[in-house]
Amino acid sequence: MPPTTHHPLDPSLPHSNSIEPDNDDIAALNIPGSSSSLSSSNIYKHLRTPSTSSLNIRHPIDLRAITYDGAVDENLVCPICRCPLVDPVLTECDHIFCRSCIDDALSNTKLCPIDRSPLDSDGVGRAPKMVHNQLDSLKAKCPRCTSSFARSMLENHLEKYCLEANVKCPGIHSERYCKEVVKRRMSGRGCLHYPVDCPDCKETLLLVEMEEHREDSCNEKLKACEHCGVDILRCKESEHHKECPDIIRPCKWVEYGCQHEAKRKDLHLHTDDCNFKLVGPMADTLKKEISILRSDMRSLAETNHLQERRIKFLESGQRASDRPMELMDLSLANLPESANTEPLDSGHEYLLSLLESQQSRLSQLSNELADFQGKNTMMLLNETIPIKNELSELRSTQQVTCMHVRWLMRFRMQENQRRFGGSPGPGPSGSPDGGSGSDLPFSRRLSDSAPRDIITKL
Amino acid sequence: MAALPKRIIKETERLAREPVPGINAVPHEDNLRYFDVSIHGPQGSPYEGGIFKLELFLPDDYPMTPPKIRFLTKIYYPNIDKLGRICLDVLKSNWSPALQIRTILLSIQALLGAPNPDDPLAPDVAKRWKEDQEGAIATAKEWTRTHAMT
Numbered sequence: 001m002p003p004t005t006h007h008p009l010d011p012s013l014p015h016s017n018s019i020e021p022d023n024d025d026i027a028a029l030n031i032p033g034s035s036s037s038l039s040s041s042n043i044y045k046h047l048r049t050p051s052t053s054s055l056n057i058r059h060p061i062d063l064r065a066i067t068y069d070g071a072v073d074e075n076l077v078c079p080i081c082r083c084p085l086v087d088p089v090l091t092e093c094d095h096i097f098c099r100s101c102i103d104d105a106l107s108n109t110k111l112c113p114i115d116r117s118p119l120d121s122d123g124v125g126r127a128p129k130m131v132h133n134q135l136d137s138l139k140a141k142c143p144r145c146t147s148s149f150a151r152s153m154l155e156n157h158l159e160k161y162c163l164e165a166n167v168k169c170p171g172i173h174s175e176r177y178c179k180e181v182v183k184r185r186m187s188g189r190g191c192l193h194y195p196v197d198c199p200d201c202k203e204t205l206l207l208v209e210m211e212e213h214r215e216d217s218c219n220e221k222l223k224a225c226e227h228c229g230v231d232i233l234r235c236k237e238s239e240h241h242k243e244c245p246d247i248i249r250p251c252k253w254v255e256y257g258c259q260h261e262a263k264r265k266d267l268h269l270h271t272d273d274c275n276f277k278l279v280g281p282m283a284d285t286l287k288k289e290i291s292i293l294r295s296d297m298r299s300l301a302e303t304n305h306l307q308e309r310r311i312k313f314l315e316s317g318q319r320a321s322d323r324p325m326e327l328m329d330l331s332l333a334n335l336p337e338s339a340n341t342e343p344l345d346s347g348h349e350y351l352l353s354l355l356e357s358q359q360s361r362l363s364q365l366s367n368e369l370a371d372f373q374g375k376n377t378m379m380l381l382n383e384t385i386p387i388k389n390e391l392s393e394l395r396s397t398q399q400v401t402c403m404h405v406r407w408l409m410r411f412r413m414q415e416n417q418r419r420f421g422g423s424p425g426p427g428p429s430g431s432p433d434g435g436s437g438s439d440l441p442f443s444r445r446l447s448d449s450a451p452r453d454i455i456t457k458l
Numbered sequence: 459m460a461a462l463p464k465r466i467i468k469e470t471e472r473l474a475r476e477p478v479p480g481i482n483a484v485p486h487e488d489n490l491r492y493f494d495v496s497i498h499g500p501q502g503s504p505y506e507g508g509i510f511k512l513e514l515f516l517p518d519d520y521p522m523t524p525p526k527i528r529f530l531t532k533i534y535y536p537n538i539d540k541l542g543r544i545c546l547d548v549l550k551s552n553w554s555p556a557l558q559i560r561t562i563l564l565s566i567q568a569l570l571g572a573p574n575p576d577d578p579l580a581p582d583v584a585k586r587w588k589e590d591q592e593g594a595i596a597t598a599k600e601w602t603r604t605h606a607m608t
Contacts, residue, residue, distance in 0.1 A: 065464060079555075079556040080465075080521060080555040080556060081463070081464065081465045081521075082464070082465045082468045082469065083465070083468070083559075101555070104522050104555070104556075105555045107522075108522050108523070108555075113554040113555045113556035113557075113558050114554070116552070116554065119539045124530070356469050451568060
């Protein structure tokens, strides 16, 4: 990896070298002043050791990306890029632009961007020296150490002096031939690019990163509590704050209005003097009561909700039972409307409602079955009673007919007896003798004697 | 997307720090090249009292090419068509990289006060503007009331 890529500014920008022609003479003039402002003697130390200067890396700067001190005079700002001019040029029509900006503009249209007068690249020349000097003396912040320098000095500062700027690792001269870069302030300690364990958290890191790690991110590092001065682990800091005796805490009745604050260890002294020592406990009990009441209310509301739901089910069930039996459907999709449209909190409740609706449906069905049974019995009864009546009527008519027949029989027998006089009674052997072939009606009547006997026997 | 040029950052900062009266331009959070703009109708024009919304987009080669600007609010104006496109020379051939968002928006606000029916983008509006100026102005006021005052 090339070392310059560690720099936050893009080194490939085309204008970074644009002030180079002036660099040397101005740098020569300004170095004593600017280096005295650095106030660190070890800069000279680095300069004295012959190896350090060979570690310097060039730091090309994008003069449009740096931060200038204060507002820059509007006359020194390029009308195209709106930044302090970089490599300023003057046009034939007396307008000043950055060289790259006017080149870009003229590649689009051959007119001056300000007054639209015809212009091409031949009509553009270097701006007066005074403008260059004014621009070069503009103060800007070093992107690394944030101290201010004349902008023409920044590259030099970064390359040779800035303690936060990168230099090649001194290890490049050792047998390891380390190719890393390191901040200048660390470069005096030799190559730091080897792994070590953090003495606190045992994490393995490159030595060059250790300082930052122990300062900012190591959780196992001991740190003095800002209140009581006791050494605590950084990761335990918030826990310690919960019990630190020297931390400032409010009175325990602060929520009821006590303004008193004291160190935690001294708070008990305030307890007896506190104006809220009587009101506080009272308010506490009241608060407890209120919370109990609130929870009661919540549970009541819940039961109320449940019951309302039940009522809705029952109502919908009744509505459904009014419909004729054939239209009823046991499928789940045809639940009572209230069960379907009511927004249910969870699947559990939904299942419960399903169950309930099924139950109500079942009871409704059994009711209807009972009804049906009753109706059927009534119908049967209604139909059998006329039949019974008819039967008894028939029986009585039959009896009457029987009586008539018997009477007629007796009458006929008497007549027969009278006709045959003293004959010794009718006999089957005698009847063919009596009138075979001559008197048919008689024979027929005689043949009726058997039933007659039966009837008499009856 | 390439890093935002310093010029766009500076223009955005200045628009927020020293806003132009009657003009408001705020970049989208997810695309700093895309601005939501609102312009108050200039006093004495048929657009007075209306707040017109526009969209403004800075192309990749801005400021070498002009920003793309379009009216989002419907407006009855001979040099603005149905789609909200604006007929303004500095947005096209007469663009100069020395112009800025704020100067362009000021030009648009001034344009609303000086309609030019001889260089129309909406021919039907321009025709009516020439033949029946009073009626056209009444329609412009009516449109301002219905579309730009909510």
